[in-house]
Amino acid sequence: MNIPSFHKTYLDYLNQHPFSGNPSTLYAPMNYILSLGGKRIRPILALIGNEIASGNINHGLEIAHAVEVFHNFSLIHDDIMDNADVRRGNPTVHVKWDMATAILSGDNMLVKVFHILSKYNGPEKDRILSNFIQVSTEVCEGQQSDMDFSSNAVLPTELAYLEMIRKKTAVLLGCSLQCGFLSGNGSIEDSQLFYDYAINLGLSFQLKDDFIDSFVDAEISGKKQGGDILEGKKTWLYLKSLEINDEETKRLFQLPNSDEKIKAILLLWKSLKLDQLMEEKIALYDQKANEILHKINEKGYSTLLLSELSSVLTERKN
């Protein structure tokens, strides 16, 4: 198996397991959001974990589906909070339907995650359930911190920012790979390595995304350079910039939004060598991930699929 074949295997499973019930107005948005595509990184991670542990693929598919349903629950609710109109080129659920339907279909998807896990009868059922519960709470915590940061209620430290992206993005990747591995009858002890690997991958991935937003041309990245600056996002770059040159950072961010504002801030950041600093930070997480990959290899597991996935991940954010 390779990444494209895992992708296809999960999509086939997804198509064969649509949600249904009454009223249909509650279920249509659940199937809609799941149909919008994307790279399906989380279910693929679960299937990779399952394959590495040489497991029963049916158990892997159940875990893959649980993580993808969870991820899509969080997308529906996050889109309400972020006032986002578009998701993968299509209207978001609260725009296509309404806010009440978006809240309720999200709630019901969260319930369905636990429904899928309660029917799962592969290895390590209890452990997988408690991993999901832990991660579900952390994802809520991460999103709340992100909201707190953007409402200016709290100015995060660098550590608090990294903790926020760990919870908001990395832990679900960790849970996907770890629980997939457990579903393949992998040992609990070794499963921790897979979790830790995906956490570092997730942190690097999120920081790269922020890096690209500021330092990569729109022609290459496919999205407007400086979008985070215009949104006033409290990114790692913004926090570091404050730390090094508080006064100038504040002055520039108070300017009205314009291309000149973006240019001025990027100029400041380059003069402070923040691009270099950030690349070093990203390299640190990549290095940690590689060290763990090495340990995984030493334990006799094949790491080919993980290397393949890591390059798919860096293609662009999903």
Add this chain to the structure above:
Amino acid sequence: MNIPSFHKTYLDYLNQHPFSGNPSTLYAPMNYILSLGGKRIRPILALIGNEIASGNINHGLEIAHAVEVFHNFSLIHDDIMDNADVRRGNPTVHVKWDMATAILSGDNMLVKVFHILSKYNGPEKDRILSNFIQVSTEVCEGQQSDMDFSSNAVLPTELAYLEMIRKKTAVLLGCSLQCGFLSGNGSIEDSQLFYDYAINLGLSFQLKDDFIDSFVDAEISGKKQGGDILEGKKTWLYLKSLEINDEETKRLFQLPNSDEKIKAILLLWKSLKLDQLMEEKIALYDQKANEILHKINEKGYSTLLLSELSSVLTERKN
């Protein structure tokens, strides 16, 4: 034990189990909504079920807490959808904090329900978990139907209306009593009787609430007579009225809101003998509940606590 002592026992447990975590902005609303009081009917039902089965009260308290946390998750999210500013004389969560915090703290409470159930190690753990999952989905479905009805997207039949209030209100009462009974090591077979009893109690309770809104003086009920009429709610009375006198019902409901409108509609409903019809409908559910209570008694279980609770319930809606 009697109802007030169950109430106190649960409140003590609640006070000893506050939620905590980071960021505190996510956890404060969870503790806030749980502190707002109310009759605590659902946890009391769980404790009664546990006591009737002569169970270990600690297991009963865990179930009691799970149902109360679930109920309060649904209150936070319903208050957003209903645009409600006040809950039990206090600001609702999305008013006191903001909408994002209300969505996220509600989500996290739903996760905590499954956290509590995953740590529960009393009898019938799997059965209780799957009951909660079933009921959680039904509560989402009931609320979605209620929203669909109020947005005029769908005009419900009488049957669809009753199904909506069964899901929105009755099933959680059923789950509370049944899972409490199971937590006390009660048999699965007999637990169904307790579920069915609470379902009929819940349906009667909800219809009584609608009856009171229209036919009981504010002096006695403590709330403005005809509130549902002004809100244009698709109640059982409205649906029956349409069924019997479509034209006049529509004409009166199209009038601008006023005390005269309320008077005219109540006059119509009394002339159609809807008050009598509704009392007969309520009596049917009460009779079913009593028949089940009789069966429970025949099986050798004490029903004193259930009779006591039923009179607490009818005092007023919680």
